Amino acid sequence: MSFKSLYQQSPPELKKIVIDQWKAKQNPKYHPEGNTLKHIIIVTDRAFRDFPDNKDIQLAAYFHDLGKLSTYDINPKTGQPTAYQHEKESVNLINKFDSFIKQQGADPEIVKYIVQNHMRIKPSTWDVMKTSKKDPIINDPNYQNLEKFSTIDKGGIPEEFKRMQKLAGIVTETVDKTLETKLGLLLKDPSIKTSIDSLIKDMPAEPKGSTMTKLSDDKIHITLTSIKSSKPFKDKLKDFQLPEDIKFPNVELGNAEFVYREDGKITYVAAVKNQNDIKEFVDKIYQKIGETNPEPNRFFHITLANNQGGDPFKSIGNVEKSDLIK
DSSP states (O other): OOHHHHHHHSOHHHHHHHHHGGGOOOOTTTOTTOSHHHHHHHHHHHHHHHOTTOHHHHHHHHHTTTTTGGGOEEOTTTOOEEOTTHHHHHHHHHHHTHHHHHHTTOOHHHHHHHHHHTTTTSHHHHTTSOHHHHHHHHTSTTHHHHHHHHTTOSOOOHHHHHHHHTTIIIIIEEEEOOSTTOEEEEEOOHHHHHHHHHHHHTOOOOOTTOOOEEOOGGGOEEEEEOHHHHGGGHHHHHTOOOOTTSOOOOOOEEEEEEEEOTTSOEEEEEEESOHHHHHHHHHHHHHHTTOOOSOTTOOOEEEEEESSTTOGGGSOOOOOHHHHOO
């Protein structure tokens, strides 16, 4: 078992909560691995590695920081990300998904005990805590589990960062339904991000009279089918989970160009080189829901910036091959 297998067994609503933790940044002083999702993956995999027979610790690792996005903020004194009392929100999620936890062979009450105390046992808090507050925690029969959990709930190390890049198929590239009814492929793989950053760096001077704004990293995506075309299949796509026999394609980027339209919109767009790989991926998704790809001739591209304040929904959508292939 691993984070990946546990994620694949999770109900759709929980999967979305997990994957959304990508948006919750962390203080690099304590979490050099980056965002909360990366931390959860690393800690969960440590739990399976170090405590292979302890389901309670494994599930605690999976749930312990799921409350971070909903409590995310910036500390005004340090300017760094914070998620004060995120463990309370994490406990609420344990209560909500207790049946899933039981299915995995863990005890929700023990998982809750570990999660609600995982911040208290950290040295910065524990060492100054009054004995009267420590005693109920120490006297709990599951205190040893909490101590064990504290040995894996730490920031990542370089070797673990390398493994993160191998998880692209489950985490860094995700078929996303949050872009309203649009079916999109979010691009977060480190190698793709490097290519995107390079294209942005080499973006020509802004067209006269226009201000181009880069799309935020969590909005960089390939539209697989447009809002209009995928809308008739909204209900079927709503709870769709990518099966294991459909693999995420590797995305290869080509040249980038400014694309113009008569309504004044300007979008800086990168072509996708391997069009056929993406089309085959889309075809398979629609086949799984018993439908046919509504846009078999779509030209796949990535919007990098636009003159609409970086709003992805205001980018030029009807980009053609002729716009990019000069």
